[in-house]
Amino acid sequence: MANSLHTRTETVLRRLVRRDATSQVRKVLAKSRPEDVAAALEHMTRSERQRLFPMLGDRETAAEVMVNLSEGALRDVLASVGSGLIVELLERMEPDDATDVIEALPEELRAAVLSDLRGEDTEELSVLMSWPSDTAGGIMSTSFFSMPEASTCGQAIEQIQSKGEDFDSLFYVYVLDGQGRLVGVVSLRQLLTNPPNTPLVSVMTREVITVGPKQDQEEVARYVARYDLLAIPVVDEHQRQLGIVTVDDVVDVIREEAVEDMMLLVGINDDAAHGKGIFALVKDRAGWLLATIGGGVLSSELIGSFEQTLMAVAVLAGFIPVIMGMGGNVGLQSATITVRGIATGHVQLGGALAYIWRETRVGVVMGLLFAVVLGGYGLVRYLDQPLIGVSVGISVCLAIIVASLFGTTVPVVLSLIGVDPALATGPFVTTASDITGIIIYLGVATVLLQI
């Protein structure tokens, strides 16, 4: 059965490549699915990747493997093969896959490769490459199966029988009018279950869900997911069909975007961590940590400015970390919910005020709850100085409310001004929550304890 086979392929290939067992590697490659070879490459180091890829004898398979690689692995592999081979492989790919490879090429190689490609390919490629890679236009396939309005089901079937092999993804028949405008869609099943002489126009769905070429890929993915589509047509402003985005590309988009958001929230710039060097990994993660250091130095100065308060009541210092921690964690929770909500469309910028208001009420309830818990502990622990417990209770409550306000407002504002909310939210919200937490706590304590 194939299930267990695929992980086996990965493990076996890695072991053999490490042992430099070339002839055995070739044997395994000959029996492996390209997707599994690609997965094996993902788990390898740069030099292992560059040794394994050239052992793929068959061009067709090599192209198929390349198409399944992540950006990091792709770059490594491309660096090890000549431009002649790259051109040969590109000619075996679907245009939308080919553009991804071309975009991963180093600048100097790209021009050489593009000029070596045959005429008809380049035209299609340059159309695709004119759209940003994270839009419908950037991920669409320009090879789709269409029929003129006047055709019958039988004629469509005949066309598929003679030309069907040319289409990588044949899920629907798109019905176009004389101007190339999309007027309807017919499923393969509808073709088969209607008599051959049925006109397409009498069975087609007229209310076709479409996207424009500039639409963000996340939005495209949302349509495909919501309406359970296998492919969604991309049309221009005159409703002329430019291409289709297929569900397998949408699956990739959904996986990438969710992980990307998650990583960005904890300040990691690139998910393609596997197969990278140590220093590249540190670089991906250092941004948030530098912000933490910056915020931390500011906090240490702030705490220092309350030196008198702390000298007078030394135990106050003990509660600084927990108040900061509560603020930071509440802020991160609110930010995570809000960033996901914006990404999935649950939080709409039009209804942002209502959303912020609701989250603020959640913050108030949590603030009161934890004020009782932590303030109560402070009271009992330092019975002789009840104002310590009171200060702690008031501060943790305010810190939580402020943090949930930050966590909801920051992503909404970022999104309104056109910045990816996942990008700046994590570091900004936690640092801001930390600092306001300290000011609130030491300020409240100084006033209450009259120091």
Added chain:
Amino acid sequence: MANSLHTRTETVLRRLVRRDATSQVRKVLAKSRPEDVAAALEHMTRSERQRLFPMLGDRETAAEVMVNLSEGALRDVLASVGSGLIVELLERMEPDDATDVIEALPEELRAAVLSDLRGEDTEELSVLMSWPSDTAGGIMSTSFFSMPEASTCGQAIEQIQSKGEDFDSLFYVYVLDGQGRLVGVVSLRQLLTNPPNTPLVSVMTREVITVGPKQDQEEVARYVARYDLLAIPVVDEHQRQLGIVTVDDVVDVIREEAVEDMMLLVGINDDAAHGKGIFALVKDRAGWLLATIGGGVLSSELIGSFEQTLMAVAVLAGFIPVIMGMGGNVGLQSATITVRGIATGHVQLGGALAYIWRETRVGVVMGLLFAVVLGGYGLVRYLDQPLIGVSVGISVCLAIIVASLFGTTVPVVLSLIGVDPALATGPFVTTASDITGIIIYLGVATVLLQI
């Protein structure tokens, strides 16, 4: 164009329901796609949901809307309709969708509904319900199109023409032997592009990628994504086909699981935040915060136990938050990468030691880097007491290394003992990193400054 239509439907429906404009609501509903009605319900409060749903006149549409609801919205809607209507709607659903609805029913209603369902339905439902809802068996559809081994392409087409309407998802023809064992698969396109008298066995793909009914839905999703499948067959241990999992269900699984992991990492138990009450939302998020309080109280005691050190050199207190913060953030980053790595299969438990070793080296590099940055700042800021800077530098380095060790090891260990690594990682790793950070820092300072 449909693009803008769908958000319009949502907004319009919400406004009309709030205004109680019943006749207008009915008009909008009559022209809306069920998926858009479902999306509108997602954004509503419980009482709005319960007013809107019964206005769906047509049973077919109501069933279709119900199938597209999230669990929270589904429960609200179910609470407002009688068991008679529920049975009618269930009879209009695919078995795999029906089981989801039945599982969302309150216990007392479930028995009544199950006993009212007609015989043939219940048999199929009870098979599906015997598998856990997050396995291949739990999400599969038992209606798939198959042909006996001896058939030709033409015979398969004839079967589709006469019975195709019965199958909700017809992407492939599964070829079964006399014992119901899956021996191959043929795509619809292959059927059409081969002469009618071609035997299926001569065109079918024999190496079919299959899953077992107990396989985790995340793993199923990974197969479908990797091999770009439209549906994956579910087979028992004798290779007999039980059902198929279709790509649209896989899209839902991928979306849910990624979000679930992300939420769990910041200690949020349930993503279905939209449409919940304030107190339910607080409950979802309180767990991590209680852990933070617990860790915080412990930290405050620890800091208190170093009172002498802090009294002697008060400015030491100022660095506690930043050292804790660095540890906490590094721990959360490592944990996020590891949890995602385990979920996507990039981190395999067999290679866990190599992975932990690599991440530890990343931790060492980051530790040294930030030791120089923060220790350097401490040296310059308190030039007269250089040992403060040295203590800060050493401590931040150690705290970062320990935190990245926690962040990688905890999820791996949880996963090894069969606990979902996303579940306990966030609170555990941040709390543990905080506490060890304090001990390291105040310990190092006490020793170095000889207090």
